[in-house]
Amino acid sequence: MHDLLPFLAEHDFFKDLDEKYLSLLVGCAKNVRFEPEQVIHREGEPADEFYLIRKGKVRVEIHSTGIGPVVIQTLTDGDVFGSNWLIPPYKWLFDYRAVERTRALSMDGKCLRGKCDEDHDLGYALMMRFSQVLSKRLYMTRMQLLLELESFEDDE
Amino acid sequence: MTVSKVEKETRGTFTLELDPGESGFPFLPGQFNMLYVFGNGEVPISISGDPERPDILVHTVRAVGKVSKALCRLRPGDVLGVRGPYGSSWPVDACRERDILFVTGGLGLAPLRPAVFHIFNHRRDYGKVILLYGARSPDRLLYTKELETWSRALRVEPAVGSAGPDWKGHVGIVTNFIARMDCDPAQTKAMICSSESMMRSMISELNLLGIPDREIHLTLERNMKCGLGLCGHCQLGPTFVCKNGPVYSYDRVKELLAKREL
Amino acid sequence: MHFIIERENLDRLLAALQEHGRIIGPRITENTFGHRDIASSQDFPAGWTFEQDGGFFRLRQRRDPSLFAYTVGQDSWKKELYPPRSRLLSLQKTESSFSVTPEKSSSEKVVFFGVRPCDLAAIQIQDIILIQGPFADPEYSRRRENAMIVAIECTQPAATCFCASLGTGPGISSSSDYDLALTEVLDDGLHYFLVRAGTEQGRAVIAGLGLAEAPEQNIIRAENLVQEAASRMGRTMDQKGIKQLLYDNHEHPRWDQVARRCLTCGNCTQVCPTCFCHSVYDRVSLSGKEAERFRSWDSCFLLDHSYIHGGSVRVSSRSRYRQWITHKLASWIDQFKVSGCVGCGRCITWCPVGIDITEEIQAIRQSDERGCNA
Numbered sequence: 001m002h003d004l005l006p007f008l009a010e011h012d013f014f015k016d017l018d019e020k021y022l023s024l025l026v027g028c029a030k031n032v033r034f035e036p037e038q039v040i041h042r043e044g045e046p047a048d049e050f051y052l053i054r055k056g057k058v059r060v061e062i063h064s065t066g067i068g069p070v071v072i073q074t075l076t077d078g079d080v081f082g083s084n085w086l087i088p089p090y091k092w093l094f095d096y097r098a099v100e101r102t103r104a105l106s107m108d109g110k111c112l113r114g115k116c117d118e119d120h121d122l123g124y125a126l127m128m129r130f131s132q133v134l135s136k137r138l139y140m141t142r143m144q145l146l147l148e149l150e151s152f153e154d155d156e
Numbered sequence: 157m158t159v160s161k162v163e164k165e166t167r168g169t170f171t172l173e174l175d176p177g178e179s180g181f182p183f184l185p186g187q188f189n190m191l192y193v194f195g196n197g198e199v200p201i202s203i204s205g206d207p208e209r210p211d212i213l214v215h216t217v218r219a220v221g222k223v224s225k226a227l228c229r230l231r232p233g234d235v236l237g238v239r240g241p242y243g244s245s246w247p248v249d250a251c252r253e254r255d256i257l258f259v260t261g262g263l264g265l266a267p268l269r270p271a272v273f274h275i276f277n278h279r280r281d282y283g284k285v286i287l288l289y290g291a292r293s294p295d296r297l298l299y300t301k302e303l304e305t306w307s308r309a310l311r312v313e314p315a316v317g318s319a320g321p322d323w324k325g326h327v328g329i330v331t332n333f334i335a336r337m338d339c340d341p342a343q344t345k346a347m348i349c350s351s352e353s354m355m356r357s358m359i360s361e362l363n364l365l366g367i368p369d370r371e372i373h374l375t376l377e378r379n380m381k382c383g384l385g386l387c388g389h390c391q392l393g394p395t396f397v398c399k400n401g402p403v404y405s406y407d408r409v410k411e412l413l414a415k416r417e418l
Numbered sequence: 419m420h421f422i423i424e425r426e427n428l429d430r431l432l433a434a435l436q437e438h439g440r441i442i443g444p445r446i447t448e449n450t451f452g453h454r455d456i457a458s459s460q461d462f463p464a465g466w467t468f469e470q471d472g473g474f475f476r477l478r479q480r481r482d483p484s485l486f487a488y489t490v491g492q493d494s495w496k497k498e499l500y501p502p503r504s505r506l507l508s509l510q511k512t513e514s515s516f517s518v519t520p521e522k523s524s525s526e527k528v529v530f531f532g533v534r535p536c537d538l539a540a541i542q543i544q545d546i547i548l549i550q551g552p553f554a555d556p557e558y559s560r561r562r563e564n565a566m567i568v569a570i571e572c573t574q575p576a577a578t579c580f581c582a583s584l585g586t587g588p589g590i591s592s593s594s595d596y597d598l599a600l601t602e603v604l605d606d607g608l609h610y611f612l613v614r615a616g617t618e619q620g621r622a623v624i625a626g627l628g629l630a631e632a633p634e635q636n637i638i639r640a641e642n643l644v645q646e647a648a649s650r651m652g653r654t655m656d657q658k659g660i661k662q663l664l665y666d667n668h669e670h671p672r673w674d675q676v677a678r679r680c681l682t683c684g685n686c687t688q689v690c691p692t693c694f695c696h697s698v699y700d701r702v703s704l705s706g707k708e709a710e711r712f713r714s715w716d717s718c719f720l721l722d723h724s725y726i727h728g729g730s731v732r733v734s735s736r737s738r739y740r741q742w743i744t745h746k747l748a749s750w751i752d753q754f755k756v757s758g759c760v761g762c763g764r765c766i767t768w769c770p771v772g773i774d775i776t777e778e779i780q781a782i783r784q785s786d787e788r789g790c791n792a
Binding site: 379 | 551698
Binding site: 059060061067068069070071072073074076077078079097099136139140143144146147148150151 | 261262292317318319320321323324325326327328329331332336351353354357
């Protein structure tokens with residue numbers, strides 16, 4: 001188990017996190033690998049974990065009736081995905097699929113929720129990191145809305 | 157000049173090739189021309205061709221207004237008026253030996269394309285070169301054939317707003333991927349082109365990477381009408397975008413761009 | 419060297435000037451004042467003056483026969499040198515192409531008679547932009563070359579005048595670019611003009627008329643009249659640090675206040691003797707075979723002025739008023755090393771709601787000094 005510690009420590013998401021927390025967190029971490037086109041999670045599944053991508057590419061899809069799968073985001077080395085383990089109803093809201101062979105760390109959310117309840121400092125450190133990811137994602141989404149507004153295409 | 161070729165890039169966007177005649181049409185990457193369609197008027201359009209091919213004058217036009225729509229209706233053999241080249245240029249000579257990061261989206265690649273050509277033609281003079289290029293969807297990417305050619309010598313990173321499952325590039329706005337381009341901030345010169353709001357967002361990411369304002373170059377759009385700094389329309393504070401721009405280093409225009417409705 | 423010419427000999431001067439070209443000068447026709455053709459000194463508005471204020475202009479009768487006891491009307495010499503509308507090109511569609519015939523610029527020789535010091539300064543500002551810049555405007559250059567300038571000093575300032583604050587009037591400095599400069603004096607029934615030459619051409623005119631050198635006391639009398647005029651200016655504008663004042667007050671609440679009054683009609687830009695913004699447009703014949711390209715004065719108060727695809731950069735009226743005044747008094751200095759304002763006061767008089775550039779600057783300066791600015 002403890003051989004995952006360096007992976008955790010070098011990942012962007014846990015950058016500068018106190019070592020004592022890292023050794024706590026490593027107990028909740030698991031090494032995972034996804035093959036190209038492998039479904040990682042489907043919308044509606046219980047969300048009990050989040051992932052730190054070490055190497056590879058994952059796409060986020062919404063299934064649209066009539067169009068089929070629409071890719072709305074891609075994630076790559078250093079990215080994190082899955083925040084629904086934190087927020088009720090603890091369900092995955094999109095489909096997640098590997099684009100290429102992807103290595104990641106899977107973090108057990110149930111285990112983390114317990115540890116965060118016991119140690120609020122750890123909870124705060126984790127929430128700080130998630131709020132950064134989420135606010136950046138919200139910002140990018142708003143910029144994307146603006147792009148739609150600023151594109152002046154003729155509907156020919 | 158006579159139109160020699162018209163190519164549809166995406167819906168509503170066309171690339172016109174003009175024959176400048178024997179004298180050719182030398183220009184610097186980033187400069188623009190005033191194109192005149194008989195009876196319709198004139199519009200500023202960036203030059204999009206290879207600076208080492210002065211025998212073909214290339215412009216990519218999106219049909220959005222009266223004149224640009226008329227431009228897009230031109231066919232080979234038709235004649236249009238050309239004045240130029242006007243304005244400042246991308247600092248391609250000043251950044252030899254450096255790493256280059258291009259960040260742009262949609263039609264924003266058109267004014268950058270001559271700079272990409274230049275670097276592609278002189279690949280050995282430059283360090284790591286990345287072209288991070290976005291569009292709302294894969295079918296809205298311009299110059300797709302060239303993107304492929306360029307990707308042999310530089311890192312081309314396409315990003316689209318949304319895509320089908322076959323798409324192998326990034327999905328999301330280009331700004332989102334700037335942090336993932338592992339640039340060496342001390343070595344990198346960034347050249348960007350997009351709407352001003354999007355460029356502010358790009359610059360904020362570039363700054364986070366450690367790339368300072370003076371190493372970021374951008375091109376601005378204003379109502380350029382004469383190209384000579386005489387008609388007054390393209391003023392941005394004390395500068396005339398047609399004459400002092402359109403390409404600026406960001407530190408020179410930072411304060412001006414921060415002022416609303418300037 | 420100053421010379422003297424009596425009122426009754428003024429027509430001799432006009433006759434000499436007519437040798438050079440068509441004389442255009444101040445004249446009242448059909449109860450309106452403007453720059454018109456002058457055939458004799460009878461055409462000048464003898465015994466008239468103007469009453470001016472924000473949004474207000476009236477002709478008033480005086481009790482003396484002075485010819486130039488007023489300042490400026492809505493016309494500036496920009497109208498002659500840089501016409502409000504001119505054809506640049508005529509185009510003819512051919513089988514597969516089109517032919518272009520450039521317009522010949524006017525080669526007519528003219529004399530501008532009665533150019534006021536503020537307007538003389540304005541011409542010199544337009545020279546910097548339209549002749550001395552990297553791209554000279556051929557039409558302006560040609561018209562400027564063909565114009566002889568007879569300037570006249572002001573002794574009767576208007577309530578809207580503030581040239582004294584800007585150093586552009588009411589007297590004419592010897593470094594100004596004039597051919598002849600006059601000062602009108604009415605004294606105990608005597609009516610005469612002091613005349614100075616600024617160019618060889620001007621000297622030749624004086625020599626041709628055989629004018630007598632002016633006695634010292636007449637020169638002093640004229641200088642006093644001009645100096646008194648400087649102290650009777652209706653308005654002032656403090657130039658101290660004006661560039662930075664405007665650059666630093668981009669979000670000043672005053673812009674909202676002035677925007678509530680401003681109609682964005684652009685009158686101020688049309689009467690301003692230095693505003694140079696212009697637009698170029700096409701006019702096409704019904705057959706679609708002929709087209710003409712015209713240049714016409716434009717105004718930064720119009721929404722179209724800053725139009726880029728998708729919309730205008732300056733949408734609000736506050737931003738358009740701010741652009742005009744900031745360009746005129748601040749960025750103009752960065753662009754052309756000189757202020758764009760000469761203190762003629764036309765923008766005040768001809769503003770339909772009487773917005774006063776000096777008052778706006780004062781308001782911004784006052785709250786800036788109190789530290790209330792953004």
